[in-house]
Each structure stands twice: as structure tokens, then as C-alpha cells.
Amino acid sequence: MTLPARAAAPAPLPGSPGSDRDRQWWRDAVVYQVYPRSFSDSDGDGMGDLPGITARLPYLRDLGVDAIWLSPFYTSPQNDGGYDVADYTDVDPRFGSLTDADEMIAAAHALGLKVIVDIVPNHSSSEHVLFQQALAAGPGSPERDMYVFAEGRGEHGELPPNNWTSIFHGPAWTRLTEADGTPGQWYLHIFDTSQPDWNWKNPRVHELFQDVLRFWLDRGADGFRVDVAHGMVKPEGLPDAAVNAEGLIDIPEGEVPVYFDNDGVLDIYREWRPILDSYEGDRMMVLEAWIPEHRLPLYIGDEKAHQSFNFGFLQARWGVETMRAAIEKPLALADAVDSPTTWVLSNHDVIRHATRYGFAPDHRFGEGLSREEIPDAELGLRRARAATLLMLSLPGAAYLYQGEELGLPEVADIPDELREDPSHKRAGVPGRDGCRVPLPWERDAPAFGFSSTAASWLPQPADFAELAADVQEGVEGSTLEMYRAALRLRSELGLGRDDAAVTFLEDLPEGVLGVSRGDVRVLVNTSDVEVPLAEAGGSTAPAGAELLVASGPLPADTLPADTAVWLRTR
Structure with a gap:
């Protein structure tokens, strides 16, 4: 298998955009x-x-x-x-x-x-002007209806309206002290106490x-x-x-x-x-x-x-x-x-x-x-x-x-x-x-x-x-340059489009994931041992396949552990 360091600009996947949907x-x-x-x-x-x-x-x-x-x-x-x-x-x-x-x-x-x-x-935020107005306006007001306020449970409303908990831990309700100093309603905050929930009703x-x-x-x-x-x-x-x-x-x-x-x-x-x-x-x-x-x-x-x-x-x-x-x-x-x-x-x-x-x-x-x-x-x-x-x-x-x-x-x-x-x-x-x-x-x-x-x-x-x-910057093999190369090829090949189906390759060595996108083969070795690249590609990667980009070095035509490649097969 011939694996040049970098292929020439490859042809895009079959199909050409034409409809409005294609151009979105x-x-x-x-x-x-x-x-x-x-x-x-x-x-x-x-x-x-x-x-x-x-x-x-x-x-x-x-x-x-x-x-x-x-x-x-x-x-x-x-x-x-x-x-x-x-x-x-x-x-x-x-x-x-x-x-x-x-x-x-x-x-x-x-x-x-x-x-x-x-x-x-x-x-x-609890500092939003509408929440501040809600606090000042009191229970039953149009201002409070912008957020989720509720009366507490228990004899004196001392318990939260329900048992919901916050994504950020602790109860999802906080009780107010009303303007007259008395304990009042509770407001809902699925996240932090400083993030009251809007009332979408x-x-x-x-x-x-x-x-x-x-x-x-x-x-x-x-x-x-x-x-x-x-x-x-x-x-x-x-x-x-x-x-x-x-x-x-x-x-x-x-x-x-x-x-x-x-x-x-x-x-x-x-x-x-x-x-x-x-x-x-x-x-x-x-x-x-x-x-x-x-x-x-x-x-x-x-x-x-x-x-x-x-x-x-x-x-x-x-x-x-x-x-x-x-x-x-x-x-x-x-x-x-x-x-x-x-x-x-x-x-x-x-x-x-x-x-x-x-x-x-x-x-x-x-x-x-x-x-x-x-x-x-x-x-x-x-x-x-x-x-x-x-x-x-x-x-x-x-x-x-x-x-x-x-x-x-x-x-x-x-x-x-x-x-x-x-x-x-x-x-x-x-x-x-x-x-x-x-x-x-x-x-x-x-x-x-x-x-x-x-x-x-x-x-x-x-x-x-x-x-x-x-x-x-400009260093071959760096992560930055790998991203640049992959993004350039993705655009040139049209890999983001769905013109070519995603086909999973079968009969590959254990631990190797293979995906076909038209003329492009993507191989990922998830195992902890290297495999011969020709074997990893199976019959879908014939002699003469071009290496488009690799996530790491490929010594002696092998696909090392924890490494991925894009190959073009024509």
C-alpha cells in the first residue's frame, strides 16, 4: 500500500449541491x-x-x-x-x-x-429587573407571575412546594422574606439560587x-x-x-x-x-x-x-x-x-x-x-x-x-x-x-x-x-496542524454532506473501527496493539490508497494503537 505524506487536493464526494436545502x-x-x-x-x-x-x-x-x-x-x-x-x-x-x-x-x-x-x-439572573420587580410587588401580582412562585407546604408554609432538587445540588426552591419581614413564598431555581426560573405559562x-x-x-x-x-x-x-x-x-x-x-x-x-x-x-x-x-x-x-x-x-x-x-x-x-x-x-x-x-x-x-x-x-x-x-x-x-x-x-x-x-x-x-x-x-x-x-x-x-x-503553528504533526488539515480536507471532500452514506466496514481486526464515506475510508484502531495498515483496511483499502491525514505517526505501514487515518481508495 502506497502511503504518501499528504495527498493532493482530493475530489469531493459524489453528488453536487443544488437545492436550497443543500445550501443551508x-x-x-x-x-x-x-x-x-x-x-x-x-x-x-x-x-x-x-x-x-x-x-x-x-x-x-x-x-x-x-x-x-x-x-x-x-x-x-x-x-x-x-x-x-x-x-x-x-x-x-x-x-x-x-x-x-x-x-x-x-x-x-x-x-x-x-x-x-x-x-x-x-x-x-436574580438581578434581572423583572425579578426585582417581582420581589417588590408581592404575592399574586402580575410581576410575580413572570417567574415560578408558589406557596410552601406545612402548617406555616415552611416546607418547599415540592421535593425537587437543583442541578447544582440542594433544594430547587428558596423562600423569600417579604417586604414586611415575614416569611413568604418560595421561588423555583432549577439551577443556582441566583437563577430564578421564568414562568412560561x-x-x-x-x-x-x-x-x-x-x-x-x-x-x-x-x-x-x-x-x-x-x-x-x-x-x-x-x-x-x-x-x-x-x-x-x-x-x-x-x-x-x-x-x-x-x-x-x-x-x-x-x-x-x-x-x-x-x-x-x-x-x-x-x-x-x-x-x-x-x-x-x-x-x-x-x-x-x-x-x-x-x-x-x-x-x-x-x-x-x-x-x-x-x-x-x-x-x-x-x-x-x-x-x-x-x-x-x-x-x-x-x-x-x-x-x-x-x-x-x-x-x-x-x-x-x-x-x-x-x-x-x-x-x-x-x-x-x-x-x-x-x-x-x-x-x-x-x-x-x-x-x-x-x-x-x-x-x-x-x-x-x-x-x-x-x-x-x-x-x-x-x-x-x-x-x-x-x-x-x-x-x-x-x-x-x-x-x-x-x-x-x-x-x-x-x-x-x-x-x-x-x-x-506550522509544526508538522502538531495537534493544531492536524485540525487544520482535517478541516481543510473535510471541506474539500464534502464530508459534512450526506451525499455518500456512512457504511461500517466489516471483517476488520479486533479493535479496529472502519467507516466508508464514498471514496474515503476512515480507520480507527481502538486496541492497544498495532495492526498492519493493509490488514486494517481489508479489501476496502487496495494497494495505491492515498493517505489523506493521520492522527499520529504511521511507522512501517502500520496503524498504531489509538490512531486514526483517512484513506482515499481511488
Whole structure:
């Protein structure tokens, strides 16, 4: 088998786009998630901002992505990293101004990049003016009806209205002290106490968010990522959740708490879709919906949302059977709703995949990475690179998380007093700060180029120096250059489109996962031994196959353990 170092520009997969549906950018886009606090700091205060993002947009263009998705940059006390929004139509001064947002969107569009912004419709910040008005207005008022307030149980209302617990631990209800100093009603917060839930039974809440959508669409946003997209509508009567024999809330595997995934949520997307469709440019929305797979088709379609994140692929353990199942199931669901699936390996809420893959496949993670959990960093990065090549070969949209193109690991060694995740503050778990550490841009600069000062809002570990973007730039075999090569080939080959079916290759050596995409063969060796490359490809990889890209070195025509390749067979 002939394996040149890099093939010439390959021909695209069979089929050529022609219909409006083929031209919808979001169907096969590669979207790069920017966590604004940690991307790039322009003013030296140790926290990232919008001008910092604007200055780095050429880097993202050169990386080869099609769009950026920004986590919230709205006015917020930052009790939950900006997902506690105090004003949905303004920019937090930490990040800049509305003018900065306009300039960022315009600069992205000038570079050919689409812009997706976060919308947080399940809850607001307790500092939102409407919640403050609700507190002042008192029980039974129109102001209180904007949020979920309820009377307590017990003789004097001293018990919560039901037994629901918060995603961030502890009860999901907090009792107010009324203006006259007496104990009063309880308000619902599925997340932090500073994040009261909106009452989506109130038409005014619907009108509020329709206006928010139009505000950002008018400013040029190309789409929305919907936070907690399965959460807004609560079950009638606010019933107790079922409990197990120990009296703890019982959520069967594969199911969700009683306050999630209620059918009324679907009506919200039916309201929103015509608003997006009324704007030019194929505006879209992608849902963060942690729901049972069989429910997903209810959320997606021509009159509902465009996409939902496929978290099954992110959660798949390293191995042929688990990874194959994590591909087959979402592709079947995508066919059912005539919408492309999405693929994602990391985001701001999960342990980075360069670290997750550094543990045994059966390792059970808690909430964040503890200091006692020591991964095999080299193994984790090898597997992460291989999994990325598999992901980028699949049809549909791919979502990347900032820094994964540098091979950044999860950071466990963060002083507790610097951690900001609400789960850490409420329950003492490590939380999600470890995947939110600011990026390293330059090895020899203060804060590794993230900021002009020597301090960043979360400390960067010393080993970030060798992973900095300037260290990897132009270096053959670096993680950054592998991503660039794979993204270039994905675009040139049209791998994101569904012109060629995904066919799984059979009769391969144990531990080798093989996928056919037209003339492209993708092989992933998940075993711990190398296999001859010709044998790994079987009859589907004849002599003369061209090596398009590999996740690691291929000594002596072998496919090493924890390595992936793309081959072209004609």
C-alpha cells in the first residue's frame, strides 16, 4: 500500500449541491465554541472580552471553521459564568459594549464566519429587573407571575412546594422574606439560587423572548444555541418527583427529572421558528437538550428547531462497539426528521476529551476532575486526536470547543478559592472550571498571550506553554496542524454532506473501527496493539490508497494503537 505524506487536493464526494436545502450552511458547518471569559483579553484585566475575540477571528478563519458560537456575554453578575443573565439585550461591561458586539459580528461576516449566540430562556439572573420587580410587588401580582412562585407546604408554609432538587445540588426552591419581614413564598431555581426560573405559562414571557430573538437577529446573529432547551415548561401542578427506597429522587437511567422535557417546550420552538425563517440567510437554532434519544425527533423539524446536540457521541466510551453505536443511532434519528445530526466531543460543561480518554474506558467520572484522578496525558491526547478525525469524517455539523485544537487537557489543580462553578460552591465538587481555563496563545508572553498582564481569571498551568498556538503553528504533526488539515480536507471532500452514506466496514481486526464515506475510508484502531495498515483496511483499502491525514505517526505501514487515518481508495 502506497502511503504518501499528504495527498493532493482530493475530489469531493459524489453528488453536487443544488437545492436550497443543500445550501443551508448549518447542515454541515464546523462551529467553534468561544467561551468569552477565557478566549482572549484585549484590555489586560485578566478576563476575555469581545474585542479580544474580534482580534483572533483570523486565527479561526485559518483554522478552517465555518461559524463561531459564543457563550453568553450579556449583562450578568457572573454567578454561573454568564448563564445568569440580567439583561438579554446588552453586553456586560466586563466583555465590552454593544458596539463591540456589532463590530465582532461584522468582522466575522467579513471573514466568512457565521455567528451563533447563546440564549438562556429557562431562567434569568436574580438581578434581572423583572425579578426585582417581582420581589417588590408581592404575592399574586402580575410581576410575580413572570417567574415560578408558589406557596410552601406545612402548617406555616415552611416546607418547599415540592421535593425537587437543583442541578447544582440542594433544594430547587428558596423562600423569600417579604417586604414586611415575614416569611413568604418560595421561588423555583432549577439551577443556582441566583437563577430564578421564568414562568412560561405567562404570555408576557413568550413576548419577551421573541423580542430578544429579534434584537440579536437584527444585529446580524446567524443563529442561537438554546441553553437548557428542554427545561422551560414545568409539569402542571408542580408534582413531587418519584423517590427510591432511600427517599432520594429516583431518575431511571436514560430518563430526565420531572421538570424537564415536558411537551409544552415544543410549542415554544414552533413560535420561534417563523421568526428565524422571516430573516434572510438561513438563521438557525441548535438545542442543548439532554433528553432521551427517542424524544429528539419531537424537537427537530421544519416547524421546530433545526438541530440538537448529539451528546451520545460525546459520552461514548473508547471502543468499537460503543463508538459505532454512538454514530448509528443519531444518524437514524437524523433520517427520521430529515435533519443532519451534530457531533461534539467537548464543551464548557464537560471534562475535555483529551483528558477523558486518558482513563480506562470504564472509568466513572464525577462532577469535574478531582486532583486525585491522574490521567495518562499522552494516551488521552492520542485518543482525542483519533476521535476527532472520526468525528470530522461524519455527515452533519461538527462543534469544536475552544482549545481542543491545541490538545488542551482538563485542569484539575485549581485552588478551591478561585473556583467559580456553582456546583463547587454549593456541594464542594470540582465542577466545570477545569475546562474553562484561559487559552495559551504565546509560549513566552504573560498569561501565555491570553492577556497583557501576568494574571488570568483562572490560573493557567505551566504545561500550557508547550501547547500554545505559536508553538504548534506550522509544526508538522502538531495537534493544531492536524485540525487544520482535517478541516481543510473535510471541506474539500464534502464530508459534512450526506451525499455518500456512512457504511461500517466489516471483517476488520479486533479493535479496529472502519467507516466508508464514498471514496474515503476512515480507520480507527481502538486496541492497544498495532495492526498492519493493509490488514486494517481489508479489501476496502487496495494497494495505491492515498493517505489523506493521520492522527499520529504511521511507522512501517502500520496503524498504531489509538490512531486514526483517512484513506482515499481511488
